Amino acid sequence: MFKKITFLLFLTGIVLHAQEQLSVEKIMQDPKWMGTFPSDIRWDDHGETLYFKYNRDNDPSDSLYRIRIKSPGTLEKVPAREARTLIPATDSYNKNRTKKLYTEGKSLFLYDIRKRKKTELIQMDGYIGNPKFLADENKIAFHSGTNLFTYSLPDGHLRQLTHISTGETPDKEDPKRSPKAQWLREENLELLRVVSEREEKKEKSREYTEMTAAKKPYAFYSGKAQVINLELSPNEQFAVFNLRTTGDSQKTVVPDYIDTSGYTTDLHTRTKVGEETTTMDMAVYNLVKDTVYLVGADALPGLNDLPDYTKDYPDKDWEPEERTVMISGASFSPDGKNIVVNVRSKNNKDRWIALLNTRDGSLKNLDRQRDEAWIAGPGIGWSMGGGVLGWLPDNKHIYFQSEETGYSHLYILDITTGKKKALTSGKFEVFDPFLAADGKSWYLTTSEAGPGERHFYTMPVYGGTMKKLTSMTGNNEVTLSPDEKYMAIRYSYSNKPWELYLKKNTTNAKETQLTSGRSEAFAAYPWRDPQLIHFTASDGQQVPARLYVPTADVKNNAAIIFVHGAGYLQNVHKWWSLYFREYMFHNLLADLGYTVLDIDYRGSAGYGRDWRTAIYRHMGGKDLSDQVDGARFLIAEQDINPQKIGIYGGSYGGFITLMAMFNEGDTFTSGAALRSVTDWAHYNHGYTSNILNEPYNDPEAYRKSSPIYFAEGLKGHLLIAHGMVDVNVHFQDVVRLSQRLIELGKDNWEMAVYPAEDHGFVEPSSWTDEYKRILKLFNSTLLEDHK
Structure with missing residues (x-):
């Protein structure tokens, strides 16, 4: 008993000592305590002034500020009236940008x-x-x-x-008569002579009007489809547009229990995976012939190809059929004579770059990108379209990005010969390439310096040596001045939030810092620069991670593994994290003696196609084993007690935490699962169907990947936290899981609910409550002698 009391007093002393600098209440308060940091950077059209969002004066929200380049030391808030009259930022210039x-x-x-x-x-x-x-x-x-x-x-x-109208053509607008209504009409005409004579006169009058009237102009009716993405060719001969049709799929409902009205209101949100019925067609409006025709994809190669996973279901009838495609992203050549479009199969396993024949709406394939998992990656986009696609000034080369080599790189293709050329290559990725104003060179951001860095480069338009224009280690987000003589750089490092810099557009120029927004309170703490390390996974892969190491005098031989969220995300890098609250929490944990490991597990962004798709058909497979191998690394290399390892994360990180607690209970003593997916069959279509296909076509992928099927494996201590008005991962997810845990007789779990919170928490009180619970969980299960 004496030893336990002594231990608790020692633990309390550690907490009090650490909290002289950091506490959960401090780091989870309104982020304004940290200072103000620039966002939404843009130049004026004369290259004289930089505008950006900022909050120097502690206003309720960010305001518009400016710095004049001739006096870079002067920061000015733009008066509201003046801000409303500024020329807005657009990209609609004439050729010489005058x-x-x-x-x-x-x-x-x-x-x-x-x-x-x-x-x-x-x-x-x-x-x-x-x-x-x-x-x-x-x-x-x-x-x-x-x-x-x-x-x-x-x-x-x-x-x-153009003459495009929504709805049906006029002759289809009259409702069809029911058999009963038709019978009554005919009976009325037969019995009542006056009615019959009047109807006959009306019919003759209509016939005469049609014979003598001028020909009606052509009109296209879109029916139930929404008309979007109208584009006119530069030579004014053709226009293209998309017809987007949304089906009547059932939407899920999220109740809001604390609505202002005092009544429970229903938020109608998204469909569940497998119920997405949206289609995206493309039409050509021939302005010369005054007619419209739909674009046909039937000539594209591989439309009938079945995905490989179908071989795992030999008893199912997989009759090949032409797949539904989404056609979008039309781009006209500068002379208007050619159009290329982006075509995606709806199952997102194929992307075609195709030449559109405006005479008949047919497509000619120029480049097919196939991925048995799913097509994605920087500059490539997702199933509904998007991605880098355009023309060089010569009117015969198009450019686009592809993961053909395993990493997303920039390519050009000659539409007259079909010859394709890679402009970049190597084990790195390309982001946001664009042409210089004179069309003779590229500007692009890449990770060539390493997956944890981003730098800005220039390169000749037809390829050649890339010249690095930025030099600061970290992330350099560049906005060029209109004359391309200056770079405005939004820059950050691992332990330094975003600031604004100015640099001449040359390699050897020096950066000038324009903002310094950290508050005194934030700057007073020595924020750690996490170690970027690799550990060896069980399959031999080198897994990147951030490591926070406590000082020897407070080290408690316990460790926490943090699992970042997904979508397509990277957190092991040398710039200020999107997870800045978690970053500060990891500093607090290290102050308390914990060792913290933050892993870019399989499925994370930044490491190429194979890393991205390693979770295909089994989420909770290699992405989970990477966490387990991280724990083994901590035991072997950081002297961590195997009985004192916890895990936590939100969204996808919450999902992995559940899988860890249910399937790897001998590795993880406790875990906190925040806003977590518990059953992938209940998540959205766009994200889930890419990775797991559709539940009625690939049920085994869902069975292997959903935590709710493995809840009986819970051994350690579990905290579940979720916002009740989460319209992304619905509260229903954890309600269903909690009922499963109750039925299984599990009693070593608890759930915290947040009635005012969506997927991303907003209120400081919610953040504080959640992270106090997380810290309490780890302190009580990893430091106390509870075993």
Whole structure:
């Protein structure tokens, strides 16, 4: 008894000593205590001023600030009235970037950059979108409602180019008569002579009107589909648009128990995986022939290919059939003579870059990307479209990104010869490439310096040596000035939040720091620079991780493994973490003597295609074994007691925590699962179907991957925490799991619920309560002699 009391007093002393600097209450308060850090960086059109969001004066929210380049030491808050009148940031310039288009609601404006003069060109009845100069720069194209218009700058003439209407064609708008209604009509005409004569006169009048009337202009009716992505070719001969149709799939309901009304209200959210019925067609509007036709994908290679996983279900009838595809991302060549489009199979195992024949709507394949898991990666996008795709100024080369080598790189392809060339190569990834204003070179961000760094480069347009333009170790997010002479760099390091720097656009220039937003309270603590290490997994792979090591005088031989969330995310890097609260919590844990390991497990971003897809058809497989191998590393290399290892994480990290506690109970003594998926059959379609296919087609993948099936394996101590108005991972997930734990007779678990919180917590009180519970869990299960 005496030993236990002495131990508890010692433990209390450690906590009090550490909390002189850090406490859960301190690090989980409103993030404004840390200071203010710049976001949404942009230049004015003259390259004289940088604008960004900031909060120097402790306002309720960020305001617009500016720094004039000629006086970089002066930070000014932009008055609200002036902020409302600023020329907005757009990319609608003429070729020599002397003029720019922008919209404000229903008005279209032209800004003359040299004269610094703005002119309102036209006001429409509806919202104006996507204005751009045509090949003849005296003409402007834009869309309003569901139609395209052109505006002539010399004479102000407005012309409507397309005639697209939503709904059914007029002859389909009359409801079909039921058999009963048809019988009554015929009986009425037969019995009542006056009614019959009047109907006959109306019919003759209609026939005469149709014979003498002028021909009606062509009109296209979209039916139930939504018209989006209207694009006009630079030569004004064709337009393309998408027809997006959303089915009537059942949406899940999330109750809000603390709505302002005092009543429980229902939030209608998303469908569950396997119930997604959205389609995306593309149509060509031939403006010369005044007609519309749908784009056909039947000539694309591999449309009937079955995915490999079907071999695991030999008793199921897998009759090959043409797969549904999503066609989007139309890009016109500068001369308007050719169009390339991005085509994705709805099961997201194929991406085609195709040339669109505007004469008949057919497609010619230029590049097919196939992945038996799922197509994704930087610059490639997801199943609904997106991804890098465009033209070089020569009108014959297109550019795009592909994981053909296992890493996402930049390619060009000659549409006249079909020859493809990789502009970048190596075991790194390319992010956000774009052409210089003169079209002679590229600007791009890459991880060539290492997966934990991001730098900005320039490279000749047809390939060659990449020249690194940034030098600060960490992450360099660059926004170029309009004349491309300066770089505004939003930069951070592992233990240094984001700040704004200015640098001339040359390799050897020196960066000038423009902001310094850390508060005195935040800067007073010596935040750790985590060690970036690798450990060897059971399959021989080198797994990257962040390691927080306590000082020898407080080390308690206990360890915590943190599991980051997913989507497609990386957390082992040299810049300020998206998980800044967890980063601060790990500093607190290290102060208390814990060793903390934060792993970029299989499925994480930043390490190429094979790392990304290693979780295909089995979430909770290699991503979980990486956590177990991390625990073994801690035992072998960091002198951690095997009985004193905990694990925690949120969202996907919560899911892995559940799998760890249910399947690896001999490795993990306790765990905190936050906002966690418990049954993947109840999560969304876009994310889940990529990794596990669809539950009715690949039920074994769901059975292997869902924690609710393994709840009987719980041995250690489990904390479950979840927001009750979570519209991403629904509260229903943990309600179902809790009932399963009750039925299994498990009594070493508890659940904390947060009635006001969605998936990402907002209230400091919720963050504080959650992390006090996590700390209490680990202190009581890993430090006390409870075994």
